[in-house]
Amino acid sequence: MAEVTVTLPAPLASALGVSRDLKVRAPNLRELIKALGERYGAALTQKLLDQEGRLNPIINIYVNGRNVRFTGGLETPLKEGDKISILPAVAGG
């Protein structure tokens, strides 16, 4: 299974008491979020998904710089070495 690096925004990593860069093994984004939840607690999963289990609309997840909303959402496949960034949806102004 692919090992990927997940980068969290600093305030989130600090609130969770974890490193900003996490190594996780998962075949796709859905499994990745599940794995993160198992390792760091359900609170993290609850931030990333809404109550219906869809991607939380107020965050953006990027795989190698591409927003997963354009690449199949939770079904986005992951491959060895992928870089995943999780950022709050703040844009423009």
Add this chain to the structure above:
Amino acid sequence: MGKISHLECRECHTRYPAERLYFCPKCFGPLDVKYKYDEVRWTRNFFQNAPKNFWRYFDLLPIEDESKIVDIEAGFTPLIKATRLGKALGLRNLYIKNDTVNPTFSFKDRPAGVGVSKALEFGLKAVGCASTGNLAAATAAYAAKAGLRCYIFIPKGVEPEKIGHALIYSPTVIEVNGSYDTANRIAAQAAEAYDIGVVNINLRTYYVEGSKTLGFEIAEQLGWQTPDHIVTPVGSGAMLHAISKGLDELEQIGLIRSSKVKFTAAQGRGCAPIVEAFRKGSDAIEPVEHPQTLAKSLAIGEPGDGVYVLRKLRESGGYAEDISDSEIVEGIKLLAKTEGVFSEPAGGVVIGALKRLVEDGKVDPDETIVCLITGSGLKATDSLTPYLPQPLTAEPELEQVAEIIARR
């Protein structure tokens, strides 16, 4: 003790002290600045000797130390009674809030001023922004005034006038090979990696407060009353949300009777994710990966405050309109030839939306309507030139000129 009470998550309402937080670590929601409203002593007379710029509202801006204010005399721009434009559209109480006359020629001088001042208050050595153009010049100008390093992230395709305008203040401008949202992501990552105060990202909580001064000014210039209807251009939606927050604050401190205003959001067709969601009755915004509109300053495919704009439009009984490139140009021309105001394409979007509202019978001829014209046309002359006629030519002889005048 300062004037800020706390930061509050817009989603889960968790409270935080006024620190360098730009989202709620509990739920990712945006944070709003809440003040000690009962300590605000604003009255109608309070402003008689106040500065003629947006810092006149210092008591409800999130800077605690007055000596950290970076001021380039922005704001308190004219609210013009648009009688000729109103007549052309059949509206009797139409106003134009002309924010093209700010020092860097757009409304972004308001939030950028607050963002850079807050960076100074936090002791940061570098600031920056992700920008579709207008914020670039605004942030760079304030950074120059404050003596801070400045990093500007722009997408491909920004109007050359806007790039040149930003460059003159000597920031580092990085053109990212991608859309605005790509530039925004890189800026967010750089902000954390290099401790840069990117005003519209990791200083966003404070930065957006500057935009609410548009709402304060409109109310003050109407004699401490709100208009019936505000038609505003929308990119990320942060400005609309901030104006609404500002009006709510004026009501809370008792300076206006009611903050109730109908909002119409105007976007360029080709990048109108908020309009699409509004029409579908959806609460979710479908992002646009490749925006295509003449209104480049609004070309934000993943609008950060989109869901809050949707709520506001519905709650206020407002509308959302998407405007084509040709309607944008017509709107710019109509505004220029009736009111003498030269807007960038975002203003053409607003006038186009207003025209549509009139045609669809969605506005009453007697409503008090304020159109926000948020950036100068001089920032986008290249994109407008193809739509303008060539000047007429003549030899320096009166007969030739006379012939032309006789024809027109």
